Amino acid sequence: MSAVITGLGIAAPNGLGTEEVWRSTLAGTSGIGPITRFDASGYPVRLAGEIPGFEVSEHVPSRLVPQTDRMTQLALAASGWALEDAGVDPQRFDDLEMGVVTANSSGGFEFGQRELEKLWAQGPEYVSAYQSFAWFYAVNTGQLSIRHGMSGPTGVTVAEQAGGLDALGQARRQLSKGVRLVLTGGMDASLCPWGLVAQLPSGLLSEQPDPERAFLPFDTGASGQVLGEGGAILVMEPAASARERGAPQLYGEIAGYCATFDPRPGSGRPSRLAAAMRGALDSAGLTPEEVDVVFADASGVPELDRAEAEAITGLFGPRGVPVTAPKTMFGRLSSGGAPVDVALALLALRDGVIPPSVNVTAPAEEYRLDLVTEARPARLRTALVVARGYGGFNTALAVRQI
Amino acid sequence: MSAFTIEDLKRIMRDCAGEEESVDLDGDILDLRFEELGYDSLALIETTSRISREFAVQLPEDELGEIGTVRDLLALINQRLSVSS
Numbered sequence: 001m002s003a004v005i006t007g008l009g010i011a012a013p014n015g016l017g018t019e020e021v022w023r024s025t026l027a028g029t030s031g032i033g034p035i036t037r038f039d040a041s042g043y044p045v046r047l048a049g050e051i052p053g054f055e056v057s058e059h060v061p062s063r064l065v066p067q068t069d070r071m072t073q074l075a076l077a078a079s080g081w082a083l084e085d086a087g088v089d090p091q092r093f094d095d096l097e098m099g100v101v102t103a104n105s106s107g108g109f110e111f112g113q114r115e116l117e118k119l120w121a122q123g124p125e126y127v128s129a130y131q132s133f134a135w136f137y138a139v140n141t142g143q144l145s146i147r148h149g150m151s152g153p154t155g156v157t158v159a160e161q162a163g164g165l166d167a168l169g170q171a172r173r174q175l176s177k178g179v180r181l182v183l184t185g186g187m188d189a190s191l192c193p194w195g196l197v198a199q200l201p202s203g204l205l206s207e208q209p210d211p212e213r214a215f216l217p218f219d220t221g222a223s224g225q226v227l228g229e230g231g232a233i234l235v236m237e238p239a240a241s242a243r244e245r246g247a248p249q250l251y252g253e254i255a256g257y258c259a260t261f262d263p264r265p266g267s268g269r270p271s272r273l274a275a276a277m278r279g280a281l282d283s284a285g286l287t288p289e290e291v292d293v294v295f296a297d298a299s300g301v302p303e304l305d306r307a308e309a310e311a312i313t314g315l316f317g318p319r320g321v322p323v324t325a326p327k328t329m330f331g332r333l334s335s336g337g338a339p340v341d342v343a344l345a346l347l348a349l350r351d352g353v354i355p356p357s358v359n360v361t362a363p364a365e366e367y368r369l370d371l372v373t374e375a376r377p378a379r380l381r382t383a384l385v386v387a388r389g390y391g392g393f394n395t396a397l398a399v400r401q402i
Numbered sequence: 403m404s405a406f407t408i409e410d411l412k413r414i415m416r417d418c419a420g421e422e423e424s425v426d427l428d429g430d431i432l433d434l435r436f437e438e439l440g441y442d443s444l445a446l447i448e449t450t451s452r453i454s455r456e457f458a459v460q461l462p463e464d465e466l467g468e469i470g471t472v473r474d475l476l477a478l479i480n481q482r483l484s485v486s487s
Contacts, residue, residue: 062420063440066448125455129448 003172003254004402006247007086007235008343009078011187013049013228013330017081021340022347025355026375030329032211032226037191044207045200047214048191049228049331067130068143069108070229071189075140076147078233079183083148086235087248088181090148098150099179100141101171102233103163103186105334105389106195108135113194144183144233152179157186157335160389161297162259164231164338165397169257171236180241185342186335187231199227202390204301212359215332217298217325218305218367219360225300228327231336232343239402251346255382255400256284262392273297273394274311277386280396281315286382288316291398293354293378295341295385298325300332308386309367318368322376325357338387342399345383349401353377406457406479408432411472414452419445432473439472450475459483 008018013031015021024031031049040046051074056065059077068076083090090098112135118126133139138156145154153174157166164186171184190198199205206224208214215226242250258279260272281288294312299305312323326344327337348354354376363371382400389395412427421427422440431439436446446469450461459482469475 061423062416063422065420066418067444125451129444129451132444 001176002239002402003175003236004239004242005234005251005254005346006237006242006249007082007084007088008232008251008346009081009085010232010340010343011051011054011074011078012230012340013051016051016054018085018343022344025326025329025344026353028329028356028358028375030211030358031228032215032329032331035191038193040196043196045196045205046209047211047226049226049230049333050191051230064143064147067134069111069134069139069189071108071187072134072140072143074189074230075102075187075233076143078185078187078231079144079148082183082233082235088235090150093181095149095151097152097180098148099152099154099171099174099182100145100150101155101157101167101174101182101184102141102144103157103167103335103339104137104140105158105160105163105188106190106198107137108139109190109195109198110192111135113192140187148183150183159393159395160334160391161332161337161387162389162393162395163335165257165342165385165387165395166259168234168236168254168339168342168397169259169395172254172257175236175238180237182236183233184236185231185233185339187233188334188336189229190334191227191229196227206300215300215328216360217296217300217328217357218309218363218369218371220362220364222300222302222305226331228331228333230330230333230340232339234339234343250402252349252399253402254397256280256282256286256398258283259393259395262394271307271311271394273307273388274314276394277311277315277384277396280384280398284398284400286398288320291316291321291382291384292380293345293348293383294321294323295345295383296323296325297386297388298327298357299388304388306367309369313368319370321370322354322372322378323369324354324372326355328358328360338385341385341387342397345385345399349380349383349399352380354380406476406483408472408476411476414456415441415449418448418452433471435470436472453479457483459486
């Protein structure tokens with residue numbers, strides 16, 4: 001069974017909707033800027049990748065607005081775009097033949113913060129009944145399932161950034177068991193005080209105040225990460241079934257997938273990131289020479305950049321493969337980051353152009369990477385997407401033109 | 403104490419749970435059941451909890467469980483309001 005992606009829906013800090021994000025990304029337009037969604041002046045971190053101009057009433061039925069966090073509203077919007085792109089009318093499928101598997105990392109933080117504030121300021125009777133599910137990891141999957149009448153297998157993967165690829169791996173497993181269509185991907189949006197404060201203790205966030213200098217993965221000036229909001233929802237189907245129903249396009253197949261977990265910190269044993277990358281290629285029957293571009297995890301934290309660069313050069317050789325990190329325009333989108341990378345990789349295969357990593361003006365020579373810093377035309381057939389999740393998760397996924 | 407009207411209810415319902423695209427809350431809804439208006443049990447909990455707070459009226463859960471139609475809920479609220487006034 002070949003699992004193919006037939007529809008894309010992207011919400012990113014540099015655009016709403018697939019083609020808008022793709023145009024902005026090829027042009028190198030960054031969505032990272034000062035935080036405007038709340039007063040961040042009292043925090044050491046004041047930059048983020050915010051999605052501008054998302055008018056919820058234009059994208060989500062009024063019935064669902066009071067019961068959903070922003071991340072769910074974005075997921076609902078993106079799922080509609082993905083289904084439209086795929087030419088899918090869910091009512092023409094048996095509801096048990098359609099599933100939903102999304103990744104999530106933080107839950108509905110903005111909604112949760114608002115209701116918890118009511119709890120301590122006003123009392124329990126003031127807390128919304130919808131708090132009972134609106135802040136759950138599982139809520140995006142649940143709301144998409146209800147909205148589109150998809151009653152087949154559902155699930156949620158939680159492994160921070162890596163979870164975004166794990167969702168696609170799990171979606172593919174469901175297709176191999178006979179499901180005809182899975183909505184998959186990931187969406188996070190926790191740009192609120194609670195969301196930011198929860199991330200500060202990791203020590204991974206950049207405190208650089210200049211939006212063009214704050215998030216510089218693989219650069220000698222790398223100083224940490226910037227948070228962003230957004231993600232992508234994808235339509236995945238068995239290739240045969242997609243062709244049979246006349247899908248408008250088959251962007252590419254999920255050729256290989258592998259997840260690994262790092263040893264305990266301090267154990268002295270090395271990271272398992274390279275093993276995940278090699279495992280994804282092995283499961284696809286690909287050699288490193290057949291990979292045309294790597295979409296890197298691109299941490300922006302020097303020691304993590306070094307580990308990833310070593311894994312890449314260990315597998316592909318020094319400057320052996322073009323490496324890019326469009327997330328330099330978004331910040332790190334938690335569970336949404338890797339699904340966006342997969343969507344951009346598929347668009348790169350379609351259009352024969354590698355999207356750039358922006359602001360990385362002084363790539364560290366010692367990493368020996370062929371870092372793509374301006375949109376680069378290339379013959380592309382296969383891309384490897386890499387994601388690491390805080391806490392030791394490594395996942396790699398290969399997509400291939402079909 | 404003034405009576406709780408259908409207009410009060412519709413305002414709170416829209417705030418708490420929006421409006422189903424296929425339903426016109428301004429139509430003749432008094433004898434419709436909440437499920438027919440697209441309001442599930444959670445939407446009804448959210449709505450009645452808002453009414454309790456705003457109108458300072460106790461709406462015991464066991465009595466809310468008996469509620470079927472919009473008319474039933476209006477009657478219950480007004481009965482409780484007259485008891486407490």
